[in-house]
Amino acid sequence: MSGIDGKVIIITGASSGIGEAAALLLARRGARVVLGARRLDRLEALAGRISQAGGDCAFAVTDVTRRADVAALVNLARERHGRLDVLINNAGLGLISGFDERRVEDWEAMIDVNLKGVLYGIAEALPLFRAQGFGHFINTLSTAGLRIVPRQGVYAATKNAVRTLTEALRQEAGDKLRVTNISPGFVRTEFADAMTDPTQKAAVLEKMERIAISPEAIARAMAFAIEQPPEVDVGDIVVRPTAQD
Numbered sequence: 001m002s003g004i005d006g007k008v009i010i011i012t013g014a015s016s017g018i019g020e021a022a023a024l025l026l027a028r029r030g031a032r033v034v035l036g037a038r039r040l041d042r043l044e045a046l047a048g049r050i051s052q053a054g055g056d057c058a059f060a061v062t063d064v065t066r067r068a069d070v071a072a073l074v075n076l077a078r079e080r081h082g083r084l085d086v087l088i089n090n091a092g093l094g095l096i097s098g099f100d101e102r103r104v105e106d107w108e109a110m111i112d113v114n115l116k117g118v119l120y121g122i123a124e125a126l127p128l129f130r131a132q133g134f135g136h137f138i139n140t141l142s143t144a145g146l147r148i149v150p151r152q153g154v155y156a157a158t159k160n161a162v163r164t165l166t167e168a169l170r171q172e173a174g175d176k177l178r179v180t181n182i183s184p185g186f187v188r189t190e191f192a193d194a195m196t197d198p199t200q201k202a203a204v205l206e207k208m209e210r211i212a213i214s215p216e217a218i219a220r221a222m223a224f225a226i227e228q229p230p231e232v233d234v235g236d237i238v239v240r241p242t243a244q245d
């Protein structure tokens, strides 16, 4: 199956930002989307918008740090549609700060969501992909992992851990599965809201206001990877503002 129409696509972190934009765009293009995030009210509102526009949408409250939640999300797709074409591991946290701040709980949260959350997604979807004989992992990484800068070390490390493990996954996957990493630069989302270091939060908000691009730009990159013929595996896509240094 190529294209987007009819594909069953799970998106984690779908309640805002890039995940929300991807849900809207992919549903508009005929995908049957299955959405996960922690905020039920946001998922309900988004599902309502998609359904009103004639799209097919299911959702489940999902905390990707809980393996059982991720398993339930994959099961929801399987039970509702009998298949899963794409898992978009998009949920993520960027709690940036310098090492001297010793915000160890933030480091742990980023490891839990950005790394372990993706691993749970792989663990739960891979057996289904193998049984079907097709499947596509898409991971939202970051340009933070490509140009390493101060105060983004732990965040970049979690994203680059996924970059590393997915190269092995790609090689193990054989000729039936696809693995795509998308690295956004500055994107206008709610990304800064969770930050605990007020100085870094203010700096990110200021820069976001100045140079960030729309989350639809990342959604379009996801759509590009998904719509390729089954034998075409788009490996890495970097999408950043022209104004980003």
Ligand code: NDP
Pocket (backbone or CB within 6 Å): 012, 013, 014, 015, 016, 017, 018, 019, 036, 037, 038, 039, 040, 042, 062, 063, 064, 065, 090, 091, 092, 093, 094, 113, 140, 141, 142, 143, 144, 183, 184, 185, 186, 187, 188, 189, 190, 191, 192, 215
């Ligand atoms: P948002 O904060 O708008 O979206 C983050 C999403 O992740 C939300 O839907 C949030 O939903 C979800 N999320 C957070 N923690 C969990 C969790 N434990 N379980 C399930 N879902 C969770 O930011 P973005 O859209 O920008 O972020 C999306 C991805 O893009 C992230 O992986 C981020 O690292 C990456 N990225 C963003 C960039 C940017 O400039 N905005 C740049 C580079 C990469 P909820 O709170 O409802 O659970």
